[in-house]
Amino acid sequence: MHPSNFAHWSFNTARDLTLEAARDASSARRSTAKELPSGQLKKLLDSRSEREILEGLRRVVTMSYRQPPSQTLPFFSHVIKNVASPSLQVKKLVYIYLIQHAEHEPDTALLSINTIQKSLTDSNPQLRALALRVMSSIRVPVISQIVSLGIKRGAGDMSPLVRKAAALAIPKCYRLDPNTEPQLLEYLSILLGDKQYFVTGAAVASFLELCPDRLDLIHPHYRSLVRKLVDMDEWGQLATLKLMLVYARKCFPRRTKKVRKAARNNDTTSKPTKSTRGFYESESESEEEKEQEQEQDMEEVVILDPDLELLLKGCQSLLQSRNAAVVIAVARTYLYLGTPEYLYQAIGPLISLLRSAGDIQHIALYNVVQVCLTHPEPFVKYYTHFLVRSTDAPHIWRLKLELLTLIFPYAQPRLQSLILAELSHFSHSGSLDSALVKESVRAIGRCSQSPATSPQTAARCLKLLLKHIGSADAHLVAESLEVIRHLIQRDPNAHRTTVVRLAKHLDAATSPQARASIIWLVGEFAGIDPENNIAADVLRILVKGFADEAEPAKLQIVLLAAKVYVHHLTANPPPEPPKQEAPKPSPSLLDDYHEEGGGFRDEHLEAPPRIEDVKEQEKPHIIEALYNYVLLLVRYDTSYDLRDRARVYKALLSTPTSTQLASLLLLAPKPVPHIPSPSETRKGYVVGSASLVIGDEGGVGGLRGYEDLPRWVKEGQEPDPALRDEVVSTSTSTYEAARSMTAADRLDVAAGGSGSRMTPDSRMSPGSLNGLGGDVGMGAGMSKEKQKEKTLDDWLAEESGSEEETETEEEDEDEEETDEEEESEYETDSESDDEGARLVK
Known part of the structure; x- marks a missing residue:
């Protein structure tokens, strides 16, 4: 140019x-x-210009998303008549409008069905797939049979796009008319065996929606589905993994066997040897001890079914998927179907999801916590991903703190120190969110309460919490005391000094809840060491400021007074009152006469008892006086609950000699509290489900539609493994057979003669040259092994023999042709002679 x-x-x-x-x-x-008036919109829709029609359709579709359907229904007839437009853009906009409004105008919508049916025979596969997708989306039950016929045609279409659209249209047709289920199941079984992976993915999704319990349709396609799993699109992979999870638990029993554990280092100090036992003890050993030793040396190992192992190995490459849902689905498959070795392979990809966006990170954390509740050990080395950042939202750092507490018991001492330092930093940082401070304190408590935590680590956690008692933050002090109370209840004898230390901080504690917790601890463990008991002194100090206390603290002071009084009555039981004797007869005048004294007694002249002796007998003990004084103070309190509680204690202790019921109610041993992990309530939900993220807010049993995992099938009740054998269909078309042949087979067919020609069917079944079976073709007595053992000389000999046979056949054919020519000449001669004879006559 x-x-x-x-x-x-x-x-x-x-x-x-x-x-x-x-x-x-x-x-x-x-x-x-601004929006155009309806008249102008109708004018645009009725225009002959494609540009104006597109402009009108865009405006109408925009209105349909912004306004209720009643505002755009007047344009229905004007939009529908453009369904036959040759423009693909116009068709798409008309289809969008039709799907949204066909349910409101079913009679008018039927006018467009004929045009959409014609598009099913279009030469463009995209138009055929679009027409089938639109026709199945029109919610008019009258066209259910038409949709079923369209699915039947689409299931046999040459284009995989159309077959995929047919697979996705099956559940839509079922919703239109459930009576079409038998026909749809036939189409679905065909599409499940399709050779294209994206067709089978859509077919599996339709299967889960139409008939998830018909696992008999999956048996012949199980292995092909597992092989196509890697090539499917992300949504097909999700549907297939969900199906395989249910299929595996219903078709593969959980088999285990006991094997001997790996050899360990011999520890001479842990267990005496046989010779040592024989020298110092008896030579004989009981059979029970032998059985126990054998059981300790054995461990259970899961035996995987070959087909199940095929599925688990086929999922390994999906761990590199860019879709977070696929990674979580693979982890779910390994968690509920595989062994720990397979699950450990999914831990790293799960952790990598924490670097995603906030919403994906939130959902991934819920699933990571769910896996960590049962298998916390493999997450220890990823602890850096669980450290709280300043940019983390509250719902993110809550889950991270929970993960730190879950891996804490299984971490090394150095790592435990790092986690405690991290939690301690957030627990006393006044500039941070108060909710983060509370969660950090609770996390320290969960770290110390774990069964796998050593006593030294638990003592360190307690020291960190005791440092918070003198803080000015009332919420921090209250939360710390709550956790300290739980720790003391686990081992009261080891924390006597801790209770004394807490009692010293009563003057500094200002929070009502904090003061109530300290008072309860003092009263709860008042009877552990009666000689060094400080409960009575604490009660004496608290009574002075009883009127200024808050109601929670007053309740605990009354309870403390009752407990101290019960301990006093138990340690110093009062003397029992004298028994009532039988009534004596009325005294006579001579009763006062004493023979020894020689006269009557004058009571007025006898010395009266001393006042000091009477006061000593009437003066109560100081603990009893404190108890009565507290009841007197409560009597004039404004709290109804407090007065009722005091009446109960007064009734229980009205008889000092009978304190059994009061001891049972007030001094009964309390159960050791346990701070559960926040996700313990979600432990029953399946990994990867929406109910796991929503929790109990979605209902008691999860969200609507949530299905729990089925139980493992019992051994002996599983289906026959032969049902999963793939069936090679011999009724393939010539086009597919030609495509399945290799180039070498085509050359052999082209070069070979009529006798040695190999058909595609015979190539598919190597045991027969005519495709009828292994006993026909190469001779009924020749087996496959003999065919494989043939040498080159044998093949050349056969070829030479076949050439000789063809030569003899050609000679025979030539002789037959010459004989036929001679016979025909003879017949012509005889016919001419006959004609001549007739002429002579």
């Missing part, structure tokens, strides 16, 4: 592109302008 012509062409092209961009920009500005 000449340079001047090229420059002219470039200039014109740039001008056209600029004008087109300007038109698009102006149309975009017009689309955002």
Whole structure:
């Protein structure tokens, strides 16, 4: 091209592109302008210009998303008549409008069905797939049979796009008319065995929606589905993994066997040897001890079914998927079907999801916590991903703190120190969120309460919590005391000094809940060491400021007074009252006469008892006085609950000699509290489910539609493994058979004669040359092994023999042809002689 012509062409092209961009920009500005009146919109829809029709359709579709259907229904007939437009853009917009409004105008929508049916025979596979997808989406039950016929045609279409659309249309047709289920199951069984992976993925999704319990349809396609799993699209992979999880638990029993554990280092100090036992003890050893030793040396190992192992190995490459849902689905498969070795392979990809966006990170954390509840050991080396960042949202750092507490008991001492330092930093940082401070304190408590935590580590956690008692933050002090109370209840004898230390901080504690917790601890463990008991002194100090205390603290003071009084009565039981004797007869006048004294006694002249002795007998013990004083104070309190509680204690202790019931109610041993992990309530939900993220807020049994995992099938009740054998269909078409043949087979067919020609069917069954079976073709007595053992000389001998046979056959054919020619000549001669004889006559 000449340079001047090229420059002219470039200039014109740039001008056209600029004008087109300007038109698009102006149309975009017009689309955002105010809405056109209905008359003008109808005029645009009825126009002959494709540009105006597109403009009108865009405006109507925009209105349908912004306004209720009643506002856009008047344009139904004007939109539907453009369904036969040759423009693909116009068709798509008409289809969008039709799907949204066909349910409101079913009679008018039926007018477009004929045009959509014609598109099913279009030469463009995209148009055929689009027509089938639209026709199945029209929610008019009358067309269910038409949709079923369209699915039947689409299931046998040459294009995989159309077959995929047919697979996705099956559940839509079922929703239109459930009576079409038998026909749809036939189409579905065909599509499940399709050779294209994206067709089978859509078929599996339809299977889960239509008939998830018909696992008999999956048996012949199980292995092919597992092989196609890697090539499916992300949504097909999710559907297939969900199906395989249910299929495996219903078709593969869980088999285990006991094997001997790996050899360990011999520890001479842990267990005496046989010779040592024989020298110092008896030579005989009981059979029970032998059985126990054998059981300790054995461990259970899961035996995987070959087909199940095929599935687990086929999922390994999906761990590199870019879709987070696929990674979580593979982890779920390994968790519920595989062994720990397979599960450990999915831990790293699960952790990598924590570097994703916030919403994906949130969902991934819930699933990581669910896996960590049962298998915390493999997560220890990823502890750096669970450290709280300043940019983390509350729902993120809550789950991270929980993960730190779950891996804490299984971490090394150095790592435990790092986790405790991290939690301690967030627990006393006043500038941070108060919710983060509370969660950090609770996390320290969970770290110390774990059964795998050593006593030294638990003591360190307690020291960290005791440092918070003198804090000015009332919420921090209250939360720390709550956790300290739980720790003391686990081992009261080891924390006597801790209770004394807490009692010293009563003056500094200002929070009512904090003061109530300390008072309860003092009263609960008042009877552990009666000689060094401080409960009575604490009660004496608290009574002075009883009127200024808050109601929670007052309740605990009354309870403390009752407990101290019960301990006093138990340690110093009062003397029992004298028994009532039988009534004596009325005294006579001579009763006062004493023979020894020689006269009557004058009571007025006897010395009266001393006042000090009477006061000592009437003066109560100081603990009893404190108890009565507390009851007196409560009697005039404004709290109804407090007064009722005091009446109960007064009734229980009304008889000092009978304190059994009061001891049972007040001094009964309390159960050791346990701080559960926040996700313990979600432990029953399946990994990867929406109910796991929502929790109990979605209902008691999860969200609607949630299904729990089925139980493992019992051994002996599983289906026959032969059902999963793939069936090679011999009724393939010539086109598919030709495509399945290799180039070498085609050359052999082209070069070979009629006797040695190999058909595609015979290639598929190597044991027969005519495709009828292994006993026909190469001779009934020749086996496959003999065919494989043939040498080159044998093949050449057979070929030479076949050539001789063909030569003899050709000679025989030549002789037969000459004989036939002679016979025909003889017949012609005889016929001519007959004609001559007739002429003579």
